[in-house]
Amino acid sequence: MAKICQVTGKKGNTKAKYIRNQHSQGWKYKAPHKNRTQEANLQSIKLVTPTGSYRIQVATSVIKSEIFNLVACGLRPIPREWLKKPSYNV
Numbered sequence: 001m002a003k004i005c006q007v008t009g010k011k012g013n014t015k016a017k018y019i020r021n022q023h024s025q026g027w028k029y030k031a032p033h034k035n036r037t038q039e040a041n042l043q044s045i046k047l048v049t050p051t052g053s054y055r056i057q058v059a060t061s062v063i064k065s066e067i068f069n070l071v072a073c074g075l076r077p078i079p080r081e082w083l084k085k086p087s088y089n090v
Contacts, residue, residue, distance in 0.1 A: 005086070006083075006084070017036065
């Protein structure tokens with residue numbers, strides 16, 4: 001499963017670095033910088049609507065938003081774009 005938010009399209013940051021401080025002197029023993037990815041904080045949410053129930057992957061920053069809460073409470077209909085499964089298009 002893709003690690004992408006279905007609402008905003010937020011995905012991992014591939015330009016992050018893991019830096020380990022070696023606490024040594026000189027440039028010869030400089031702390032190594034290794035590549036890593038920062039994944040989005042995704043949560044699996046179950047939305048229950050009059051048309052049915054849906055399980056979607058959502059970032060935590062979206063869960064706090066006003067628009068998502070209106071949809072979750074049933075005051076607004078769920079947009080069709082949210083129901084599409086995300087992909088990396090590779």
